[in-house]
Amino acid sequence: MILASLVGAVVYSFKEKPQSSSLGISAPSKVAPLSKRKQAQEAIPLSRREIIAGLPEKPPLYGLHLPYNDQKADMEVYRQLGLIDGEQALDFLMEKYDAGNPGLSYAMGHALSGWMEHDLKGALAAFRGFLRVRDGFMPSPKDHYLFSWKGKNFHSGLL
Amino acid sequence: MAEVVTQKAAKLDLKVARKLLTDGTFFGMTRAGAFNGFVKGYLDRANGEVNWEELVSEIKELAGVDTIGLINSYGSASITIASNWAKEDLNAAMAWYVDDSLRDYGNSFHCAQVASILGLLPSSEIHRAVDWIGEQRDQEGWNDIVIQEYARHMALRLDFLGPEVERLLGFLPDEMTRSKFGDRFVTAKNPGGKERKFTDQELVRLIDASGFSDAQTSASLRKIKLSK
Numbered sequence: 001m002i003l004a005s006l007v008g009a010v011v012y013s014f015k016e017k018p019q020s021s022s023l024g025i026s027a028p029s030k031v032a033p034l035s036k037r038k039q040a041q042e043a044i045p046l047s048r049r050e051i052i053a054g055l056p057e058k059p060p061l062y063g064l065h066l067p068y069n070d071q072k073a074d075m076e077v078y079r080q081l082g083l084i085d086g087e088q089a090l091d092f093l094m095e096k097y098d099a100g101n102p103g104l105s106y107a108m109g110h111a112l113s114g115w116m117e118h119d120l121k122g123a124l125a126a127f128r129g130f131l132r133v134r135d136g137f138m139p140s141p142k143d144h145y146l147f148s149w150k151g152k153n154f155h156s157g158l159l
Numbered sequence: 160m161a162e163v164v165t166q167k168a169a170k171l172d173l174k175v176a177r178k179l180l181t182d183g184t185f186f187g188m189t190r191a192g193a194f195n196g197f198v199k200g201y202l203d204r205a206n207g208e209v210n211w212e213e214l215v216s217e218i219k220e221l222a223g224v225d226t227i228g229l230i231n232s233y234g235s236a237s238i239t240i241a242s243n244w245a246k247e248d249l250n251a252a253m254a255w256y257v258d259d260s261l262r263d264y265g266n267s268f269h270c271a272q273v274a275s276i277l278g279l280l281p282s283s284e285i286h287r288a289v290d291w292i293g294e295q296r297d298q299e300g301w302n303d304i305v306i307q308e309y310a311r312h313m314a315l316r317l318d319f320l321g322p323e324v325e326r327l328l329g330f331l332p333d334e335m336t337r338s339k340f341g342d343r344f345v346t347a348k349n350p351g352g353k354e355r356k357f358t359d360q361e362l363v364r365l366i367d368a369s370g371f372s373d374a375q376t377s378a379s380l381r382k383i384k385l386s387k
Contacts, residue, residue: 113163
């Protein structure tokens with residue numbers, strides 16, 4: 001498991017950066033100014049490798065009002081991933097987890113919240129591209145995917 | 160996801176978050192979660208200095224609803240408001256949540272909503288919730304389902320059974336409802352769901368305080384033994 005995570009971390013670190021403009025999302029500004037980004041990185045104690053190694057095997061579902069402490073720790077890992085890697089963190093989570101897993105949208109949400117900390121405008125522009133169903137109703141009973149990221153649908157997670 | 164995103168947006172920039180709620184981004188299921196996130200972010204940002212009436216008024220305006228509409232259609236947001244308000248002023252929070260929105264204790268869902276607000280008080284404040292229940296149960300229309308639902312929250316939150324649990328038990332009028340109350344604690348499991356949460360000693364003390372008949376005492380003790 002640890003070996004797989006480390007291999008994943010290395011593969012992830014050297015992965016080619018996707019071009020958002022060619023993937024059909026509203027053009028978020030991908031990279032925050034260097035000084036701001038550097039500050040954000042300096043504020044967190046974990047390295048990217050440690051963050052990737054600390055990701056849960058499956059994205060957990062959270063309670064509405066009272067998450068357990070270990071769930072809070074998971075949320076923090078996803079947030080930190082988004083804080084460091086912004087848009088790429090979301091690409092990584094989509095690849096790592098099964099799109100049908102209801103916890104994926106929570107993981108994506110927390111990664112996005114980290115991204116928002118260094119690039120609020122860009123992250124929210126990307127978030128608007130998430131919402132797949134404009135009237136709030138599913139297209140058919142067999143289609144329960146409410147969100148989409150770069151053309152790939154994923155589970156609603158209900159909220 | 161919508162909740163997490165609006166929470167962070169409200170914490171970082173209220174103006175941006177308000178726009179997110181009103182520019183048509185959220186519909187249906189995502190809209191209720193987005194409003195709950197906004198409330199949480201507003202509270203994060205306020206850092207303990209909250210004007211509750213102002214917050215309620217703002218949420219109603221953003222959602223375009225009155226108090227009843229807010230509580231019926233934005234259930235999680237209104238519970239977040241009420242439960243945090245209750246930590247500061249339980250009576251004012253419950254007056255808003257219960258009286259202003261015309262909660263009906265004849266409706267078991269409404270009872271569960273009220274219990275969930277009490278259940279979100281910190282463990283150290285449980286006596287205030289029990290005091291509040293003690294005052295309310297003399298009011299016309301009161302329903303002991305609130306007590307049963309609150310016991311469910313207590314069983315989840317408490318690390319040990321203190322005197323407030325016994326005081327709450329004392330509000331229940333008959334053996335059947337007391338037995339149901341006790342069962343919540345007998346069957347409670349630790350996070351992970353394998354081991355029983357409360358000790359034999361704590362549970363036996365609760366049974367002692369229940370004033371059960373001999374037959375019910377034996378049945379309850381048997382449940383404790385079997386629940387290990």
